Amino acid sequence: xxxxxxxHGNLRxxxxxxxxxxxxxxxxxxxxxxxxxxxxxxxHAAPTRHFRDRQDLLDTLVTEGFGDLNHRLREAAGSxxxxxxxxxxxxxxYVVFATERSALLEIMFAAKKEEGAGEDLRxxxxxxxxxxxxxxxxxxQTGAVRPGDPARLAQVAFSAVHGLAVLAVGGLLDGTxxxxxxxxxxxxxxxxLGAAP
Amino acid sequence: xxxxxxxHGNLRxxxxxxxxxxxxxxxxxxxxxxxxxxxxxxxHAAPTRHFRDRQDLLDTLVTEGFGDLNHRLREAAGSxxxxxxxxxxxxxxYVVFATERSALLEIMFAAKKEEGAGEDLRxxxxxxxxxxxxxxxxxxQTGAVRPGDPARLAQVAFSAVHGLAVLAVGGLLDGTxxxxxxxxxxxxxxxxLGAAP
DNA sequence: ACCTGAACACCGTTCAAGT
DNA sequence: ACCTGAACACCGTTCAAGT
Numbered sequence: 400x401x402x403x404x405x406x407h408g409n410l411r412x413x414x415x416x417x418x419x420x421x422x423x424x425x426x427x428x429x430x431x432x433x434x435x436x437x438x439x440x441x442x443h444a445a446p447t448r449h450f451r452d453r454q455d456l457l458d459t460l461v462t463e464g465f466g467d468l469n470h471r472l473r474e475a476a477g478s479x480x481x482x483x484x485x486x487x488x489x490x491x492x493y494v495v496f497a498t499e500r501s502a503l504l505e506i507m508f509a510a511k512k513e514e515g516a517g518e519d520l521r522x523x524x525x526x527x528x529x530x531x532x533x534x535x536x537x538x539x540q541t542g543a544v545r546p547g548d549p550a551r552l553a554q555v556a557f558s559a560v561h562g563l564a565v566l567a568v569g570g571l572l573d574g575t576x577x578x579x580x581x582x583x584x585x586x587x588x589x590x591x592l593g594a595a596p
Numbered sequence: 597x598x599x600x601x602x603x604h605g606n607l608r609x610x611x612x613x614x615x616x617x618x619x620x621x622x623x624x625x626x627x628x629x630x631x632x633x634x635x636x637x638x639x640h641a642a643p644t645r646h647f648r649d650r651q652d653l654l655d656t657l658v659t660e661g662f663g664d665l666n667h668r669l670r671e672a673a674g675s676x677x678x679x680x681x682x683x684x685x686x687x688x689x690y691v692v693f694a695t696e697r698s699a700l701l702e703i704m705f706a707a708k709k710e711e712g713a714g715e716d717l718r719x720x721x722x723x724x725x726x727x728x729x730x731x732x733x734x735x736x737q738t739g740a741v742r743p744g745d746p747a748r749l750a751q752v753a754f755s756a757v758h759g760l761a762v763l764a765v766g767g768l769l770d771g772t773x774x775x776x777x778x779x780x781x782x783x784x785x786x787x788x789l790g791a792a793p
Numbered sequence: 794a795c796c797t798g799a800a801c802a803c804c805g806t807t808c809a810a811g812t
Numbered sequence: 813a814c815c816t817g818a819a820c821a822c823c824g825t826t827c828a829a830g831t
Contacts, residue, residue, distance in 0.1 A: 410814085410815090431803085431804060431805080432804085432805065432806090433803080433804065433805075434803095434804090441815075441816090442815065442816045442817070443804095443805090443816090443817090444806080444807085444808090444815075444816065444817080444818095445814080445815055445816080447805085447806070447807080448813090448814060448815070449814095452805070452806070453804095453805065453806095505706065508762055508766060509702065509706075521766075521767060521768065524766070524768055525768065528768065547780075550770065550772075551772055551776075551777065551780055552780075552784075554760070554763055554768075554769060554772065554777055554780075554781075555756075555760075555777075555780055555781045555784050557759065557763065558755075558756055558757075558758075558759030558760040558762075558763055558781055559752075559755055559756050559759055559785075560755075560759070561755075561759040561762055561763075562754065562755030562756055562757070562758040562759030562760070562762070563751070563752075563755040563759070565705055565755075565758060565759070565762070566751055566754065566755055566758075569705060569718075569721070570718060571718065571721055571722065571725065571751075572751060573747065575747075575748055575751065579748075580748065580751055580752075583744075583748055583749075583751075583752055584751075584752045584755055586788075587749075587752050587785065587788035587789055587791075588756075588784065588788055589788070590787065590788040590791035591783075591784035591785055591786070591787040591788025591789070591791070592784055592788070593791075594784075594787035594788070594790075594791060607795085607796090628822085628823060628824085629823085629824065629825090630822080630823065630824075631822095631823090638796075638797090639796065639797045639798070640797090640798090640823095640824090641796075641797065641798080641799095641825080641826085641827090642795080642796055642797080644824085644825070644826080645794090645795060645796070646795095649824070649825075650823095650824065650825095794831100795830105795831085796829105796830085796831080797828105797829080797830070797831095798827100798828095798829085798830095799826105799827090799828090799829100800825100800826085800827090800828105801824105801825085801826085802823100802824090802825090803822100803823070803824080803825100804821100804822070804823060804824095805820105805821090805822080805823095806819105806820085806821090806822100807818105807819085807820085808817100808818090808819090809816105809817095809818090809819105810815105810816080810817085810818100811814105811815085811816070811817095812813100812814085812815080812816100
């Protein structure tokens with residue numbers, strides 16, 4: 400599909416696709432616009448027609464990544480079942496995403512100090528937190544979670560699963576299978592959230 | 597101090613010092629060996645006398661970073677006071693390090709997929725986990741922490757504080773002051789660790 | 794032992810010019 | 813509208829040569 404219009408048809412989409420392949424294989428360091436152009440058989444200047452600069456391409460990947468993540472989180476949060484099971488599902492979904500797309504996760508939480516486009520990305524990251532906060536608010540109504548600002552408790556929950564993902568991706572879990580580490584983390588987290596302040 | 601022998605005296609130390617300044621200011625992306633050489637007034641090839649390549653300089657910074665981190669953690673873990681207070685101190689020390697030296701923290705938990713020298717760095721990261729595991733083992737004896745493999749519980753504890761540091765550095769805490777977010781995280785964590793499995 | 798200078802093979806980015 | 817080719821100012825890394 401996609402009939403080649405000039406040289407490629409949809410160079411933009413091809414660049415993004417190839418970029419994530421390179422990202423998985425060599426990390427963000429090994430990703431160059433000239434390299435992508437070479438891989439796709441176009442001139443080295445062609446990518447700049449579709450992305451202002453290298454960072455713009457990276458930001459586009461990150462945006463897509465947050466889209467996928469937030470979609471998965473919404474599915475987990477909205478599934479059937481009691482609220483504590485949905486909280487567990489939410490945590491697991493995060494860790495699954497983080498380990499499946501670890502190269503992407505790394506750049507999602509890296510270039511957060513860029514001033515310009517960083518604002519949009521921060522808003523997207525925020526959505527993840529808001530999904531967690533919504534579910535925690537629900538859980539507070541059933542008494543499964545202690546009282547308190549749901550946004551702040553969501554920060555705590557996010558910290559737990561994100562930190563675990565970093566350990567897993569960094570190979571610091573030793574022999575512990577990721578699933579077991581995840582379940583233990585979520586068990587401790589939910590026990591802690593449930594306990595009286 | 598340090599009399600200039602040829603051009604600089606101790607170029608190696610000067611490179612490391614300048615490198616962390618650049619890291620803080622521009623991140624790992626903006627750090628180039630040629631740039632450092634320019635800043636220090638030496639030829640562009642001079643740095644390769646002291647560091648095999650760019651990654652070697654980065655690894656050296658990371659090693660020093662883990663040294664500092666583990667020193668701080670040991671101090672917090674070994675301070676006077678009941679074990680749960682020391683656990684809190686340990687968590688706070690981690691977050692303080694992570695926010696004070698956030699640029700360094702980023703590269704400490706980034707290039708973890710390098711095959712060669714990564715082994716040494718993983719061992720250093722491990723030390724942090726072992727310090728936490730030791731303290732958790734102590735806390736189990738007083739009944740402050742639930743039974744279970746201290747190494748696995750340390751992974752959970754590490755996840756909580758590391759994840760929080762990422763949120764803080766990434767500007768995702770909204771209005772929440774870091775100290776308050778830290779204390780809430782540690783409160784939830786310790787409550788969760790104390791509860792029966 | 795430590796540094797220089799030239800060299801090679803890469804980059805990102807811009808810009809006139811082509812189709 | 814989309815791409816090319818040359819150009820400019822950068823990189824990392826190597827290697828003979830200097831002191």
